[in-house]
Amino acid sequence: MNLIIIDDEPIQHFIVNRMLKLYISLDLDKIKHSDNGFTILDFLDKNKDNADELPDIIFLDLHMPIMNGWDFLEHFEKAHKKFSKSILVYVISSSIDPNEISQSRKYTFVKDYIIKPMTTMALKKIFEGYQPTSGKNNI
Numbered sequence: 576m577n578l579i580i581i582d583d584e585p586i587q588h589f590i591v592n593r594m595l596k597l598y599i600s601l602d603l604d605k606i607k608h609s610d611n612g613f614t615i616l617d618f619l620d621k622n623k624d625n626a627d628e629l630p631d632i633i634f635l636d637l638h639m640p641i642m643n644g645w646d647f648l649e650h651f652e653k654a655h656k657k658f659s660k661s662i663l664v665y666v667i668s669s670s671i672d673p674n675e676i677s678q679s680r681k682y683t684f685v686k687d688y689i690i691k692p693m694t695t696m697a698l699k700k701i702f703e704g705y706q707p708t709s710g711k712n713n714i
Contacts, residue, residue, distance in 0.1 A: 576603050577629065581647065582636040582667070583610040591634065591693065598695050599702050605630075610639065612647035619654065619662075626659040632701070637668040637675065644668070648682055655684055665701060667693055 578595075580588055588608045595603060607630070609615050615633070622628040637644035644666065655662060666679045669691040676688045689697050 576601060576631045577605040577607075578603055578632050578634070579607045579609065579615055579630040580634045581609050581612055581615055581639075581644070582634070583639040583641075584636070585610075587636070587667075587691070591698075594693070594695060594698050598699060601702050610641075612639070612642035612644070612650070616647065616650050616654070619651075619658065623654075623658050629658055629660055630662055631660070633662060633664045634667045635664055637666060637670060637679075645678075648679070648685070651684070652682060665689055667691060 580591055582588060592606065595606070605628075607615075607618075612635075619629065635644045635647060648664070651664065662684065663686045664682070664684050665686055666688045668675065668688070670676075671690055679685050679688045687701070
């Protein structure tokens, strides 16, 4: 399984990595980190036909400089059907604004909205319920 974490706070990358090592028994092949959605969109486009390189899950922060999570979601929505496998997105945000939570749910590929700080229970729920998909987008 491959995971990408997009968050402009390096401490969030550290915390999630640590929690994954301590609490998740699933075999994570590759974990990529980025503070920039543009970088990840470019990576996804270059690997759209390579399911082994594409992530299975993306953790996405909403409030970031350069490209915020909303812009990322808009670009991802236009591109995700071209990917050789389904990619689930989990919005991980410190915002408790009901409008943002509701807005994030308009995207069919957004699996859930999780309020920071991510808890062990939330992380376990993501990976215990994870079912890998094979082949072309099944969302």
